[in-house]
Amino acid sequence: MVRKIGVLTSGGDAPGMNAAIRAVTRIALNNGVEVVGVKNGYRGLLEETFIPLERGSVSDILDRGGTFLGSARLPGFREEAMQDECVKHLRRNGIDALVVIGGDGSYRGALALTKKGINCIGLPGTIDNDIPGTDLTIGFDTALRTCVENVDKLRDTSSSHHRCSIVEVMGNHCGDLALYTAISCGAEMVITPETGYDEIEVIERLRYLGNAVRKNHAIVIISEKITDVEALAKKVTLNTEFSGRATVLGHIQRGGSPTPSDRMLASRMGEKAVDLLMEGIGGQCVGIIDNSLTAMPIQEALERPKASRKHLYRLFDRLV
Numbered sequence: 001m002v003r004k005i006g007v008l009t010s011g012g013d014a015p016g017m018n019a020a021i022r023a024v025t026r027i028a029l030n031n032g033v034e035v036v037g038v039k040n041g042y043r044g045l046l047e048e049t050f051i052p053l054e055r056g057s058v059s060d061i062l063d064r065g066g067t068f069l070g071s072a073r074l075p076g077f078r079e080e081a082m083q084d085e086c087v088k089h090l091r092r093n094g095i096d097a098l099v100v101i102g103g104d105g106s107y108r109g110a111l112a113l114t115k116k117g118i119n120c121i122g123l124p125g126t127i128d129n130d131i132p133g134t135d136l137t138i139g140f141d142t143a144l145r146t147c148v149e150n151v152d153k154l155r156d157t158s159s160s161h162h163r164c165s166i167v168e169v170m171g172n173h174c175g176d177l178a179l180y181t182a183i184s185c186g187a188e189m190v191i192t193p194e195t196g197y198d199e200i201e202v203i204e205r206l207r208y209l210g211n212a213v214r215k216n217h218a219i220v221i222i223s224e225k226i227t228d229v230e231a232l233a234k235k236v237t238l239n240t241e242f243s244g245r246a247t248v249l250g251h252i253q254r255g256g257s258p259t260p261s262d263r264m265l266a267s268r269m270g271e272k273a274v275d276l277l278m279e280g281i282g283g284q285c286v287g288i289i290d291n292s293l294t295a296m297p298i299q300e301a302l303e304r305p306k307a308s309r310k311h312l313y314r315l316f317d318r319l320v
């Protein structure tokens with residue numbers, strides 16, 4: 001029987017994490033289960049920074065970005081000795097089960113702890129939308145809204161000055177944020193890990209848009225970690241009709257009040273996590289697939305290939 005559940009947020013923060021913590025807390029308390037917040041991700045397990053969570057502890061956080069528990073990256077958590085230490089701390093504090101909100105690295109930690117006897121459930125929390133076993137992650141919709149709002153603004157000034165705006169968005173090694181932004185903003189080009197990158201092709205395409213199509217401005221959305229966007233903007237200025245300008249949206253994408261969709265997703269996933277733990281289930285992650293809430297073993301999710309976005313790249317091409 002589960003008497004005390006811990007909840008932690010790990011990896012890069014994402015809007016909606018607070019909504020998930022709130023859901024886990026309120027639903028567990030309403031089931032007569034005690035709840036403990038773990039500060040700063042897995043590091044909090046190591047340092048035993050546990051705080052009891054009551055109904056009121058999670059008031060006024062639903063609409064706030066970030067995570068009030070704090071988050072951290074702890075690569076050392078892969079080591080078994082560290083995991084054993086954390087299990088000892090969890091047991092000493094009477095914590096029987098854990099909800100881990102984070103990315104795939106956090107899922108691996110949750111799986112390791114489950115194997116050591118502490119049932120864990122993973123919830124996908126990241127703006128990157130790169131977690132296997134779900135169509136959507138908590139925070140993606142809000143980050144997308146931030147990207148769209150900002151690119152819309154860049155289009156205003158680009159069109160006034162006949163410029164090409166090269167906008168770098170986050171996503172780690174996943175192109176979803178760039179692709180969805182590009183479609184939503186009517187960008188002229190999108191470059192992601194999935195499209196690949198060829199600088200000569202990019203310049204040729206922009207020359208074509210400037211000379212043959214006579215576009216007076218262009219927006220290029222590019223995923224992070226592909227190329228130096230400042231250098232690319234200079235080459236655009238030198239080699240095309242457009243004057244190039246680079247903008248890196250950066251960590252602004254990780255902040256802001258979560259959208260209603262993210263609040264809903266986080267609340268539904270939080271509910272599912274508590275229900276699974278109450279049934280004595282661990283080592284699973286919650287996802288939303290084809291609009292239905294699902295749960296599957298973490299191991300299975302990690303082995304699943306990433307869902308194809310071919311249809312969306314095709315849509316992008318047909319819209320330009």
Ligand code: F6P
Nearest residue numbers: 012126127128170171172224254
């Ligand atoms: O995983 C979320 C994310 O924002 C990625 O998009 C990005 O690559 C990374 O985290 C940045 O990490 P940090 O905030 O540690 O620099």
